[in-house]
Amino acid sequence: MFRSLGYPFAQSAASASKSNPGAKQMVAFAGKLVLAPMVRSGELPTRLMALEHGADLVWGPEVVDKKIIKCSRSQNDKLGTIDFLEPNGKVAFRTLRSREQGRLIFQLGSADPDLAAQAAAVVAGDVDGIDLNCGCPKPFSTHAGMGAALLSDPERLTSILSRLVKGVGQKFGIPISAKIRLLDEHDPEPSLDLIRKICDTGVSNLTLHCRTRSMRNRESPIRQFLPEIIQTVQSRNVSFMINGAIRNRSEFEALRQEFGSSVGGMIAESAEANPSVFSEKPLAWNQVVPKFVDIAESLDNHISNTKYVVLNQIPGKSPFYQMICRAKTYKDLNESLKSIDQFAEDNKIIIRYLQKHVLLDPEAFDRYEYSTTIKKRRSSHSDSAQDSNNEDSSKLLKTA
Numbered sequence: 001m002f003r004s005l006g007y008p009f010a011q012s013a014a015s016a017s018k019s020n021p022g023a024k025q026m027v028a029f030a031g032k033l034v035l036a037p038m039v040r041s042g043e044l045p046t047r048l049m050a051l052e053h054g055a056d057l058v059w060g061p062e063v064v065d066k067k068i069i070k071c072s073r074s075q076n077d078k079l080g081t082i083d084f085l086e087p088n089g090k091v092a093f094r095t096l097r098s099r100e101q102g103r104l105i106f107q108l109g110s111a112d113p114d115l116a117a118q119a120a121a122v123v124a125g126d127v128d129g130i131d132l133n134c135g136c137p138k139p140f141s142t143h144a145g146m147g148a149a150l151l152s153d154p155e156r157l158t159s160i161l162s163r164l165v166k167g168v169g170q171k172f173g174i175p176i177s178a179k180i181r182l183l184d185e186h187d188p189e190p191s192l193d194l195i196r197k198i199c200d201t202g203v204s205n206l207t208l209h210c211r212t213r214s215m216r217n218r219e220s221p222i223r224q225f226l227p228e229i230i231q232t233v234q235s236r237n238v239s240f241m242i243n244g245a246i247r248n249r250s251e252f253e254a255l256r257q258e259f260g261s262s263v264g265g266m267i268a269e270s271a272e273a274n275p276s277v278f279s280e281k282p283l284a285w286n287q288v289v290p291k292f293v294d295i296a297e298s299l300d301n302h303i304s305n306t307k308y309v310v311l312n313q314i315p316g317k318s319p320f321y322q323m324i325c326r327a328k329t330y331k332d333l334n335e336s337l338k339s340i341d342q343f344a345e346d347n348k349i350i351i352r353y354l355q356k357h358v359l360l361d362p363e364a365f366d367r368y369e370y371s372t373t374i375k376k377r378r379s380s381h382s383d384s385a386q387d388s389n390n391e392d393s394s395k396l397l398k399t400a
Contacts, residue, residue, distance in 0.1 A: 025102065027128045027175055029205040029239040029264050032056035033252045033278055036243060036268035037107040037133065037179070041309055044081070044094050045296040046275050047104070054249065054278035057103050059266075062133045062141065063093055065110040065119035073126070079299055082126045095126055096299070105129040105177070109136075111145035111156065113163035120164055124172040129204075130164055132157075135181040137213050148181060148213045151194070158197050165202040175204035179243070182212045188225035192232055199236040206233050207266055210244035217269055218355045221245045230259055241266050247351045247358075248277040272312050273352040282365070284347040286340050288313050293337060297330045306333070313350065315357055318343050 035042065035050040037059035047058040071084040071092050084093040095104055106127040110116035120130045133141065134150045134157055141147030150157040161178060169176040178198055183190040191208075198206060208229060210221035221244035233240040241264035246252055252265040267277060275292065276283040283291070289310055296306040307327060314321045320343040323336045348359040 026173065026204075027057065027102065027105070029057070029175070029177070029241060030262040031256070032241075032264045033249060034105075034241065034264065034266050035059055035271055035275075035278075036266045037062055037105075037131070038268055038272055040305060041272045041312065043301060043305055043309075044096060044299055045292060045301050045306070046271070046309060048096065048099055048295055048299075049275040049292055050271060050278055051099060051103060053276040053282070054280075055103075055271075057105060058100065059105045059107050059131060060093060060095075060127075062107045062109045062136065062147075063119075064146070065108060065112065065115040067092055068108075068119045068122050069115065071122060073122070081299070084123060093123065094299075097126065100128075102128055105131050107131045107133050107179070109133045109141055109146045110160055111150065113160045116160045117163045117167040120168040121172075124168050124174060127174070129175045129177060130168060131177045131179055131207075132161060132164065133179060135179050135209050135213075137181070151180060151183060151213060154194055154197055157194075158201050161198060161201040161203055169202070169204075177203055177205035177207065179207040179209065181209045182222060182225070185212050185215070185222055188228055191225065192229065195229060195232055196236075199233060199238045203238060205239045205241065205264075207241040207243050207264075210242065216355075217245075220354065226259055230263060234262065239264060243268065245353060246270070247353055248282060249280055269355065270352045272309070273357060274313060274350045277351055281362075282349050282351070284362075285313055285315065285350045285359075286343070286347065288350070289340060290337050293330070293333050297334075303328070303330060303333075306330075315348075315350065315359060
């Protein structure tokens with residue numbers, strides 16, 4: 001399986017540990033299709049599978065500054081990985097440099113310039129860029145002033161980025177970037193004002209999640225402000241990436257046709273359900289699951305994390321979903337995999353849009369239509385706006 005396909009984990013550790021940070025080639029973001037940072041779902045197995053199927057760059061899951069500062073760097077000769085271990089021995093972050101070198105962005109959670117710089121320096125020699133999380137609305141990120149909380153404190157946000165650029169980016173020769181959300185769903189000017197300040201810090205890339213802090217992934221993204229935002233960012237020699245409800249490579253290419261070939265795209269929930277969506281010909285779900293389990297087991301990924309990711313890759317109504325729910329070990333998972341084709345005779349490809357699985361056979365996938373323009377939301381609190389969004393979503397999901 002994965003190990004039999006020629007992935008020489010162990011032999012890569014020594015060479016990885018000898019890499020010279022000064023010899024790194026600066027990552028280019030423009031026009032790239034990338035894997036989004038996702039807590040739990042963005043661990044090493046998902047990143048490797050995304051890269052194998054065409055992702056240009058991959059973001060790791062957010063790691064908080066205080067957590068990574070306490071970690072020690074360890075060379076794992078068995079797996080060929082570089083591990084950052086907490087004092088209790090738990091892996092906080094793991095990278096396989098033989099596969100990720102030149103393509104891995106570390107996402108940092110921080111609300112303090114000094115802690116941010118200290119934390120970024122811990123991993124800077126083993127990653128290819130540092131991205132500041134300024135968009136996560138979840139309480140675990142915002143309660144300490146991190147994530148989307150930074151959107152309400154531009155001075156703190158820009159001071160962190162400036163410190164990262166000068167204290168880490170320039171020292172290690174890696175780019176510093178930021179990921180934000182829209183500040184207002186009706187008026188682009190508050191977002192544009194913040195974006196100008198961010199670009200002036202010296203960042204190399206800005207990713208915009210085209211939703212506001214209060215919006216959730218089941219709501220359609222807001223894209224009507226993109227032309228002005230893209231012009232503002234790119235005029236300052238900063239590359240720009242679109243995030244929010246991008247389903248696969250075909251839709252990314254449609255976005256590039258509308259907004260310019262230098263615009264990048266970031267896939268989150270659809271890649272969580274199917275890491276092969278970066279390919280022009282994604283795998284069916286019954287092909288994705290065995291491959292992912294093989295990669296995860298080969299990398300000694302914790303079984304609970306593997307199971308969590310796999311359950312996102314299986315249609316919820318499939319009896320096979322319940323079989324995986326009962327698995328407690330890799331032995332259990334592999335035993336269940338022996339019968340996977342009994343539940344997937346149609347070989348459907350899974351993509352996910354607005355938190356719903358969409359199952360398509362290969363021919364339907366090839367005919368899948370994309371509309372990059374989302375209707376303007378009238379009011380986030382009105383029934384008519386929600387009806388409009390639902391109507392819009394159904395149109396977007398039609399096949400030819």
